[in-house]
Amino acid sequence: MMFPVVCALxxxxxxxxxxxxxxxxxxxxxxxxxxxxxxxxxxYKDQLHEIVDDEKRGIIGTADxxxxxxxxxxxxxxxxxxxxxxxxxxxxRSGKKVALVVALLxxxxxxxxxxxTGSPALPDQPFLARLETPSxxxxxxxxxAKTEQ
Numbered sequence: 001m002m003f004p005v006v007c008a009l010x011x012x013x014x015x016x017x018x019x020x021x022x023x024x025x026x027x028x029x030x031x032x033x034x035x036x037x038x039x040x041x042x043x044y045k046d047q048l049h050e051i052v053d054d055e056k057r058g059i060i061g062t063a064d065x066x067x068x069x070x071x072x073x074x075x076x077x078x079x080x081x082x083x084x085x086x087x088x089x090x091x092x093r094s095g096k097k098v099a100l101v102v103a104l105l106x107x108x109x110x111x112x113x114x115x116x117t118g119s120p121a122l123p124d125q126p127f128l129a130r131l132e133t134p135s136x137x138x139x140x141x142x143x144x145a146k147t148e149q
Contacts, residue, residue, distance in 0.1 A: 011107045018103045022096045044076045 048069060055065040127145075138146070 011111070015103050015107055019099065022099050040079050041076065044072050044079070047072045 051060070051065055051068045051072065054060045055062065060068070
């Protein structure tokens with residue numbers, strides 16, 4: 001009777017460990033960081049600075065620098081038109097739902113499978129007693145152990 005209680009407590013502890021971060025909630029900065037284009041603005045700003053530096057060093061010409069700055073500016077404008085925080089919030093909400101469903105279904109499925117295939121009520125089978133069984137009825141592991149002896 002003790003075995004199912006211990007298993008239930010361990011299952012509860014594992015589910016709680018998985019769900020605890022989702023139950024606490026995420027801050028807005030974490031949710032924005034999860035957005036696919038969260039760091040794009042910083043990358044585009046760095047690209048603008050690199051274009052200016054490359055133009056000063058003479059690596060690229062003035063016409064190429066203007067074209068590159070225009071392209072990066074277009075990407076910045078496109079990024080500012082998208083609604084990244086709401087996308088991140090949607091991702092965060094859907095992630096919470098998926099985590100909740102998985103954290104509840106996996107233990108339920110495991111307990112269901114164990115209910116059909118597991119047998120904690122079977123008597124113990126000490127190793128020496130298994131070695132004494134006839135070879136025709138022994139498993140491969142037992143036969144290998146007998147051979148090693």
